[in-house]
Amino acid sequence: MSMIDIRNVTKRYGETTVVDDVSMSVEKGTITVIVGTSGSGKSTLIRMINRLVAKSDGEILIDGRNVADVPETELRRNIGYVIQGNGLFPHRTVAQNIATVPQLLGWSKTRIKARVDELLGLFNLDPKAFSLKYPHQLSGGEQQRVGVARALAAEPEVLIMDEPFGALDPVIRGKAQDDLLAIQKQFGTTVILVTHDMDEAFHLANRIAVMRGGKLLQYSMPEKILTEPAHPFVQQLTGTTDRALKRMSLLSLTSSMAPAKVGLDHGLPQSLSLRDALAEMIWQGIDEAAVEDTAKEPVGSISMSQLLELGRKA
Amino acid sequence: MAETLAVRTLDRLGVVLVFAGIAGAGLLPFIYVKANRIASGKPMLLTQLLNQPSAIALTLLLVLTAFAVLFLEDARVRLAISTLCLAALIATMGLVATAFTPEGSTVARMTPGGGFWVLLAVTALVVSDALVKIRLSPWMRIAALALYACLLVLFLRSGLLDSLSIMREYANRGDQFWSEALTHVKLAFGSLAISVLIGLPLGIVCFWVPKLRSALLQGLSLIQTIPSLALFGLLMLPLGYLAAHVPLAAALGVSGIGAAPALIALVLYSLLPVVANTVVGLEGVDPAVRDAASGMGLTRRQILTGIDLPLALPVIVTGIRIVLVQSIGLVTVAALIGGGGFGVFIFQGLGQTAMDLVLLGAVPTVIFAFSSAVILDAVVDSIRGPAA
Numbered sequence: 001m002s003m004i005d006i007r008n009v010t011k012r013y014g015e016t017t018v019v020d021d022v023s024m025s026v027e028k029g030t031i032t033v034i035v036g037t038s039g040s041g042k043s044t045l046i047r048m049i050n051r052l053v054a055k056s057d058g059e060i061l062i063d064g065r066n067v068a069d070v071p072e073t074e075l076r077r078n079i080g081y082v083i084q085g086n087g088l089f090p091h092r093t094v095a096q097n098i099a100t101v102p103q104l105l106g107w108s109k110t111r112i113k114a115r116v117d118e119l120l121g122l123f124n125l126d127p128k129a130f131s132l133k134y135p136h137q138l139s140g141g142e143q144q145r146v147g148v149a150r151a152l153a154a155e156p157e158v159l160i161m162d163e164p165f166g167a168l169d170p171v172i173r174g175k176a177q178d179d180l181l182a183i184q185k186q187f188g189t190t191v192i193l194v195t196h197d198m199d200e201a202f203h204l205a206n207r208i209a210v211m212r213g214g215k216l217l218q219y220s221m222p223e224k225i226l227t228e229p230a231h232p233f234v235q236q237l238t239g240t241t242d243r244a245l246k247r248m249s250l251l252s253l254t255s256s257m258a259p260a261k262v263g264l265d266h267g268l269p270q271s272l273s274l275r276d277a278l279a280e281m282i283w284q285g286i287d288e289a290a291v292e293d294t295a296k297e298p299v300g301s302i303s304m305s306q307l308l309e310l311g312r313k314a
Numbered sequence: 315m316a317e318t319l320a321v322r323t324l325d326r327l328g329v330v331l332v333f334a335g336i337a338g339a340g341l342l343p344f345i346y347v348k349a350n351r352i353a354s355g356k357p358m359l360l361t362q363l364l365n366q367p368s369a370i371a372l373t374l375l376l377v378l379t380a381f382a383v384l385f386l387e388d389a390r391v392r393l394a395i396s397t398l399c400l401a402a403l404i405a406t407m408g409l410v411a412t413a414f415t416p417e418g419s420t421v422a423r424m425t426p427g428g429g430f431w432v433l434l435a436v437t438a439l440v441v442s443d444a445l446v447k448i449r450l451s452p453w454m455r456i457a458a459l460a461l462y463a464c465l466l467v468l469f470l471r472s473g474l475l476d477s478l479s480i481m482r483e484y485a486n487r488g489d490q491f492w493s494e495a496l497t498h499v500k501l502a503f504g505s506l507a508i509s510v511l512i513g514l515p516l517g518i519v520c521f522w523v524p525k526l527r528s529a530l531l532q533g534l535s536l537i538q539t540i541p542s543l544a545l546f547g548l549l550m551l552p553l554g555y556l557a558a559h560v561p562l563a564a565a566l567g568v569s570g571i572g573a574a575p576a577l578i579a580l581v582l583y584s585l586l587p588v589v590a591n592t593v594v595g596l597e598g599v600d601p602a603v604r605d606a607a608s609g610m611g612l613t614r615r616q617i618l619t620g621i622d623l624p625l626a627l628p629v630i631v632t633g634i635r636i637v638l639v640q641s642i643g644l645v646t647v648a649a650l651i652g653g654g655g656f657g658v659f660i661f662q663g664l665g666q667t668a669m670d671l672v673l674l675g676a677v678p679t680v681i682f683a684f685s686s687a688v689i690l691d692a693v694v695d696s697i698r699g700p701a702a
């Protein structure tokens with residue numbers, strides 16, 4: 001079922017067309033990542049969803065409702081919004097920041113407090129230690145987590161994220177991405193995220209949209225972006241040197257493994273992607289390994305030759 | 315042994331202050347002994363006063379302060395010594411003045427000389443430097459100001475300074491002094507309140523409408539370039555005309571001279587700092603914060619009152635501080651067109667070549683402006699605190 005329907009949307013500033021007749025439909029409970037270089041119109045496109053930018057043409061529906069029919073403030077209070085550099089209010093505490101939208105919606109104090117504590121816990125921030133801190137007292141990663149918690153405070157069904165991890169260093173960025181995946185799974189939120197980082201897109205996305213010059217070049221599953229690029233620019237964006245590895249990073253070990261065998265010395269956790277499994281086997285210098293579940297029980301096996309086969313161009 | 319002592323590395327400010335103090339005390343008269351208020355008087359250097367016990371004590375304290383400024387590391391010790399020195403300076407002036415006044419004379423005038431003012435300024439700078447080094451919290455700074463104000467009141471109440479020329483002038487004009495003080499305060503704070511009421515919305519509009527911004531700010535800058543005396547004069551004509559031809563205006567107290575033109579001129583001068591600082595303060599708010607706020611569904615009014623204004627407040631209050639200190643000074647000029655205030659004594663004194671009367675207007679003005687600056691600086695620092 002589609003949650004967000006973007007139909008023939010165009011945005012013009014005077015003579016220049018920033019978003020050019022884009023149509024795409026986002027499934028409920030999925031993560032859609034829009035990738036493109038700067039000036040591709042990706043930010044403008046998502047800012048038209050919560051009407052921070054007024055569209056020139058076309059229509060956008062959320063859950064079947066035309067966003068143009070919903071009052072601006074009401075619409076925005078029901079859509080989570082996260083931006084690069086988090087945009088936390090520097091003069092308000094962490095708890096006050098997170099409580100922003102619930103307060104606008106008139107929640108009771110006890111309900112707001114319970115929600116703030118729940119979200120802080122969810123993001124591994126101890127409510128006692130963090131509630132009363134000001135944003136400048138937090139590290140960059142903590143600020144970013146508070147920014148996402150704030151966007152999720154009023155339990156929105158849709159979360160819009162504009163380069164949310166752009167300001168983080170690589171290690172913290174990876175952690176933030178994993179947090180997002182876990183929380184999206186827990187709440188079932190429909191996420192639409194903009195980035196220029198292709199690796200981030202492959203890591204997070206159920207579907208990837210590639211934009212250039214205001215046009216939507218391709219909108220499909222991450223695998224298809226790799227194996228069937230619809231445009232030379234898409235291929236250029238994904239790069240050609242490591243597409244085998246990129247493709248393998250999208251495939252899980254459990255979906256590709258052979259039946260369990262006895263007598264294998266090495267075990268790999270079943271949560272690994274094929275790429276990580278390959279890296280581990282190269283590192284350990286082994287040709288075949290057992291695939292194990294969390295209880296270390298073998299559930300399958302994988303060999304080097306199978307892995308190489310799986311990475312080959314389809 | 316000397317090496318083991320914690321010796322303060324000579325700081326430049328300290329050296330300059332000590333030299334200024336020595337030069338002031340050695341070259342400029344400490345006191346003028348005058349037969350009457352317009353006589354030129356006999357200048358006396360501090361060194362010529364060393365037959366007085368109080369002058370000896372003061373000299374010793376001055377030497378001790380100079381030593382502390384140059385060699386002592388601990389700001390608290392320097393503060394204690396220099397505060398004592400400041401009190402001794404004022405007390406000595408009172409005692410010496412009493413000693414030189416002929417028994418029962420009411421016409422003789424004892425006027426502080428350049429040497430005294432230099433020493434006062436230098437010692438006050440040493441005190442404030444020590445206070446800065448101690449890094450008091452904003453509210454403690456206001457408390458310190460109140461403490462020094464109390465000391466001053468104690469001195470004035472004790473009668474120790476009554477022989478001093480400025481106090482003689484005060485004794486002759488006690489009631490007028492307080493009514494002019496009230497007028498001064500009313501004009502300064504009244505013009506401030508009006509300029510904030512007008513300037514704050516103007517600043518917000520300027521921020522929202524960039525086209526208006528440059529035109530308005532240039533217009534207000536132009537007003538600032540008009541000399542205050544000229545602006546007071548220029549306002550006399552239209553206001554006089556208004557008072558003569560519009561009965562309502564006259565009934566409201568508008569006239570070509572007096573408080574009305576003074577207030578209008580002060581407001582005109584005050585608008586630029588208020589408007590400019592409001593615009594700068596609002597521009598200083600991180601656009602990402604405003605974007606996040608509107609993306610979360612805050613209304614334009616909620617963003618203005620909940621995000622923009624609180625975040626711009628320190629800069630806006632800094633503008634208000636500039637305006638207040640500027641207005642307190644400008645009000646003195648308003649006396650020329652009948653606006654009242656401490657300027658009345660200054661211009662009367664100038665007219666009668668009675669410098670003591672000039673001081674009766676100038677000294678309270680300086681104290682008033684200085685206290686306002688300290689208090690508003692503390693306010694700025696305290697609101698900057700949580701979001702720093």
